[in-house]
Amino acid sequence: MSLTRPALKLTHKGTSVLLAAAVEAAEAMGVPQCIAVVDEGCNLMGFIRMDGSRVLSIESATRKAMTAATTGQQTGNIAPDKALLLAEATSGRMTNLLGGVPLIVNGHIIGGIGVGSGTGEQDLAIANAAVSVFQKHIEEGQTA
Structure with a gap:
C-alpha cells in the first residue's frame, strides 16, 4: 500500500482563468454576479x-463553490x-442552491466554482461556462 498519492493543485493562474471566463459570461448575459473559486480543501483562491x-450573494457563491469542491x-x-x-453537519456552510460546479x-x-446573484439557472450557466473555458485550457496542455 502506498503512503502517498499524486495530487493536482489549482493555481492562481487557473483561478484567474476561471474568474475571467465567469465575468465574461455574466457580462454577456447582463447579470452581475458574485463569483468564488476554492481549491480542493475549500480554501478561497479568488473572488469577484x-x-x-x-x-448577500458573497456568502452563497462561496458556499456553492465549497459544496461543489467537497x-x-x-x-x-x-x-x-x-x-x-450536509447543511446540518457543516453548520450551514454547504448549500444545495444551483450555481456550484466542481473542478x-x-x-x-481540484476545487470548485460558485456563482450567485442571478437566478439559479443563470448562476449555473455562468459557472459551467467558466469551467468549459478552464477545461479547454487543460485540454490544450496548459497547466492550471
Missing part, C-alpha cells in the same frame, strides 16, 4: 463581486435528504 451584484458534484442536484444532512482534472477534484 461584480458591480450591481447582491451583497462533494464533487454540481450543487442543486444533491438529493434533498443528503443536502439537509475535476484527470479524475481529481
Whole structure:
C-alpha cells in the first residue's frame, strides 16, 4: 500500500482563468454576479463581486463553490435528504442552491466554482461556462 498519492493543485493562474471566463459570461448575459473559486480543501483562491451584484450573494457563491469542491458534484442536484444532512453537519456552510460546479482534472477534484446573484439557472450557466473555458485550457496542455 502506498503512503502517498499524486495530487493536482489549482493555481492562481487557473483561478484567474476561471474568474475571467465567469465575468465574461455574466457580462454577456447582463447579470452581475458574485463569483468564488476554492481549491480542493475549500480554501478561497479568488473572488469577484461584480458591480450591481447582491451583497448577500458573497456568502452563497462561496458556499456553492465549497459544496461543489467537497462533494464533487454540481450543487442543486444533491438529493434533498443528503443536502439537509450536509447543511446540518457543516453548520450551514454547504448549500444545495444551483450555481456550484466542481473542478475535476484527470479524475481529481481540484476545487470548485460558485456563482450567485442571478437566478439559479443563470448562476449555473455562468459557472459551467467558466469551467468549459478552464477545461479547454487543460485540454490544450496548459497547466492550471
